[in-house]
Amino acid sequence: xxxxxxxxxxxxxxxxxxxxxxxxxxxxxxxxxxxxxxxxxxxxxxxxxxxx
Numbered sequence: 001x002x003x004x005x006x007x008x009x010x011x012x013x014x015x016x017x018x019x020x021x022x023x024x025x026x027x028x029x030x031x032x033x034x035x036x037x038x039x040x041x042x043x044x045x046x047x048x049x050x051x052x
Contacts, residue, residue: 004030005039017029020034
């Protein structure tokens with residue numbers, strides 16, 4: 001899942017992403033809206049998608 005991220009992330013952001021992937025599964029997180037938004041550089045949109 002981390003290889004799908006196209007922007008650099010801080011260590012605490014990486015840890016959150018790993019936690020989310022653990023909870024919803026790597027397959028679910030790889031194609032997720034929050035990951036697409038993060039890779040597009042939309043951190044606020046990513047956070048909103050995670051909260052959905």
